[in-house]
Amino acid sequence: MTTLATRRQAAPGGSTPSRPARSGASSVGRPGFAWALPATIFFALFALVPLAAVAVLSFTSWSGLGDPEFVGLENWETLVSDPVMVKSLWLSLLFIVLGVVTQTPLSILLGVWAAGNQRNRAVLSAIYFIPLLLSSAAISVLWRALLDPNFGIPGQLSWLFGDGNLLGTQSGAIGVLIFVGMWQFTPFHTLIYQGAAKGIPNVLYQAASIDGAGMVRQFFSITLPQLRNTAITSIILMVVGGLTTFETVLILTNGGPGTDTTITAFYMYQEAFQSFDFGVGSAIALVLVVVATLISLVVVKVSGYDKMNSSLEGL
Amino acid sequence: MKTRPNYFAGIGSFVWLLIVAIPLYVMLSGTFQTREEFGDNGPLSFPTSFTLQNYVDAITSGFGRYFLNTVVVTVGVVAIVLLLVPPLSYAIVRSQSRAASFVFRFFLLGLAIPAQAVIVPVFYLINTVGLYDNLIGVILPTAAFALPICTLILSGTMRDITGELYEAMAMDGASPARAFFRLVLPLSKGGISTIAVFSALQAWNGFLFPLILTQSESTRVVTLGLFNFQTQYGINIPGLLAAVTLSMVPVLLVYLFARRALVQGLMGAGGK
Structure with missing residues (x-):
């Protein structure tokens, strides 16, 4: 369902040529480009111009006061030799991989399950989606309170959590961040998979069960391949989301212990808005954009998404 | 089966x-x-x-003010989105100019730009025009970053309006503006409510722009208030939880009454 809609939306020019062009009637009463102009200018001003500006600012030194000063490659040299920056990139990669690995199987399982048409599933999915509606700030503050070493859940379940100071060690802090990310974003990815699973033609399952395929076989031979396009969309969103995780790190660990959870997006904030080194901050921001784009391109290439026309091929 | x-x-x-x-x-x-x-x-x-003392404490410790600020930001963002996105989607769906299809790609590209990537220049821009620590300065970039997804959702809805309806209007000599107000807007009510709810959710939950672009208590929004409350009174856990709960109530109410619009918006977000 979702993939069909995507494909249609991805071809903006497509709707016009496919409609028979009747002389006169079709060009009369069509809106001009002026209708799109206000939104386009507004968006360019706050997204595209800044994107270009961030590239320029990465070659300047600016502390927030006065005007940025051109310093050539200085910021880039600083970054390349900065151990915290290098570490932050590895941590970001770890975050992305752990996020994808934990959220994808769970959301496929839940999404396929929720796509069934029993009534209780609708009620349950209504509860599943609640974390999706809450702000990252509220979720992080909530979990920080729940995991408080003295007054939180670990204190009460010490047989499970030991001394309870989960955020005090690197592995504990990363585990908490990954878990909270899972708690927050699995509902969203579940929703995408649910939509896609509902769109799988029933005739495929009918044919398979006539051929004697059991449920497990059907899941691996029909459901999973059919969810391929959706999985790619979902994984790209997880990659970009993981790379730009910010509120949870700021509120739950503040990058710590030490710099053990200082992922690149958080390091950018620290450099720019806590050390007031906006030039270096801009350079890190540019790294983020490039890395996000590269990873997405790799996912698309490796999966062959760009060559694929339809998940309904052969039907 | x-x-x-x-x-x-x-x-x-x-x-x-x-x-x-x-x-x-x-x-x-x-x-x-x-x-x-x-x-x-x-x-x-x-x-x-x-x-109920925790709720009383939370409200008296400033959350009343923060709520008001968040409401202002949310209303402002939704107003801008509703003003800009319907004409844009109309042009994307119906205009025959090449520029319109280019604009659509431009907004698709915009979906991929994370707010963090542009936060430094946006901070510079807002500072330069004197809107730092002003709610308008929060509203503008928040609305801009809501545009791509809302455009994707609404143009999807508008594509479902059949060409015959437009032709019937054109036959009667209707101008594009008349077709927009008499045909397109009434038939895209569903999509319009979806983008309203969706952009409201984004504005309500926004954190990064307010964090960077405001500083004083009088412009503090709820999400920042939670962060602040936690750093200051982290050990008052029931009070903190009450504040978190309060921040969620409006969203949960919307979920209760406009679940369809929200879920459709989120599905649209997934389909990007």
């Missing part, structure tokens, strides 16, 4: 239900206990008394 119960997925989803529900239960039950009781009983216990 899939009629046999799937025990594996069923058990998995039940476990997940507990993982989602238990924190929410602890949150709610904590807000109704005093600090001492919460500390003695532990978060997972059943509350033995009932108090």
Whole structure:
């Protein structure tokens, strides 16, 4: 369902040529480009111009006061030799991989399950989606309170959590961040998979069960391949989301212990808005954009998404 | 055909239900206990008394003001989105100019730009025009970053309006503007309410732009208020939980009454 809609939306020019062009009637009463102009200018001003500006600012030194000063490659040299920056990139990669690995199987399982048409599933999915509606700030503050070493859940379940100071060690802090990310974003990815699973033609399952395929076989031979396009969309969103995780790190660990959870997006904030080194901050921001784009391109290439026309091929 | 119960997925989803529900239960039950009781009983216990004092404390510690600010930001963002996105989507769907299809690609590209990537220049821009620490300075970039997804959702809805309807209007000599107000807007009510709800959710939950672009108490929004409350009174857990709960109430109310619009918006977001 979702993939069909995507494909249609991805071809903006497509709707016009496919409609028979009747002389006169079709060009009369069509809106001009002026209708799109206000939104386009507004968006360019706050997204595209800044994107270009961030590239320029990465070659300047600016502390927030006065005007940025051109310093050539200085910021880039600083970054390349900065151990915290290098570490932050590895941590970001770890975050992305752990996020994808934990959220994808769970959301496929839940999404396929929720796509069934029993009534209780609708009620349950209504509860599943609640974390999706809450702000990252509220979720992080909530979990920080729940995991408080003295007054939180670990204190009460010490047989499970030991001394309870989960955020005090690197592995504990990363585990908490990954878990909270899972708690927050699995509902969203579940929703995408649910939509896609509902769109799988029933005739495929009918044919398979006539051929004697059991449920497990059907899941691996029909459901999973059919969810391929959706999985790619979902994984790209997880990659970009993981790379730009910010509120949870700021509120739950503040990058710590030490710099053990200082992922690149958080390091950018620290450099720019806590050390007031906006030039270096801009350079890190540019790294983020490039890395996000590269990873997405790799996912698309490796999966062959760009060559694929339809998940309904052969039907 | 899939009629046999799937025990594996069923058990998995039940476990997940507990993982989602238990924190929410602890949150709610904590807000109704005093600090001492919460500390003695532990978060997972059943509350033995009932108090609303935590909510009173949260509201009097500034959350009333923060709520007002968040409402202003949300209304501003939704207003801009509703003003800009319908004409844009109309042009994308109906205009025959090449520029319009280029604009659509431009907005698709915009979906991929994370707010963090542009936060430094946006900070510079807002500073330069003198809107730092002003709610308008928060509203503008928040609305801009809501545009791509809302455009994607609304143009999807508008594509479903058939060409015959436009032709019938054109036959009567209607101008593009007339077709927009008499045909397109009434027939895209569903999509318009979806983008309104969706952009409101984004504005309500926004954190990064307010964090960077405001500093004083008088412009503080709810999400920043929570962060601040936590750094200042981190050990008052029931109070903190009450503040978190309050910040969620409006969203949950919208979820209750406009679930369809929200879920459709989120599905659209997934389909990008």
